Amino acid sequence: MKLILILLSLSLVLGVPGLWLLLRRSGRQSLAAGTLLLLTSTALGYIGGRLWLDTSTEPAPSFVRTTPAGHFQVIMPAQLPAALTTANGQPVLLEFYADWCTSCLVWKKEVFSRSDVQGAMKPLVLLQVDATELTPDVQALLDQYGLAGLPALLVFDRSGRERPELRLLGEMPAADFIEWINAKLLPAM
DSSP, X not given: OHHHHHHHHHHHXXXXXXXXXXXXXXXXXXXXXXXXXXXXXXXHHHHHHHHHHHHHTOOOOOOOOOSOTTSOEEEOGGGHHHHHHHTTXXXXXXXXXXXXXXXXXXXXXXXXXXXXXXXXXXXSEEEEEEOSSOOHHHHHHHXXXXXXXXXXXEEEOTTSOBOGGGOEESOOOHXXXXXXXXXXXXXXX
C-alpha cells in the first residue's frame, strides 16, 4: 500500500510542473521537459492506480468442481476451504502429491489409474494438492496438517472436518485401498 501511495504522489508531484512547463514556458527545452514530466506522471499514475485496484478487488479463492467422479482435481492450497464447502456434504479425500515422490507415482500409476479403484472412489470428492514445488502456501498446508512426508491422503467428513484416524501415509496396494474405502472410510462417514 505504501508503494501505491508513493507512485500516486509522484504522479501528482511530477504532473503539475510538467503541465506548468507546457503552458507557461516557451522554447524547445521547456516543451521537452514538460512533455517528459507529464508522460512520467501519467505512467506512475497508471501503475499506481492499477496496483491500487488489484489489491482492493482481490477475489477470495474460489473452487468449481471440474473433474468427473473417481478422478482427482488439483487445487491450490488457498482453495481448500472453498473446496470443502463446495463438497455439499460429500466426504472428501485429499491427496498430497509430488512428481518427485516415488510412492506418489506408485499411487498414481498402480492404484488411482485402475477402473475398480475409480469406481470405489465415486462417492468421494477427490482433491489433490500438488507439492512438486514446495511453495510457502504448500509448505504452510503441510505444516497445518503435520505432514512431514508424502504421499499423504487425508479424509474430511461430510461437515468438512478432517478425520485423522483415517489418514493414509505411504503406499498401499489397490485391493487393500478398495477394502479400506469400503470397510473403514465409507462406514465412518
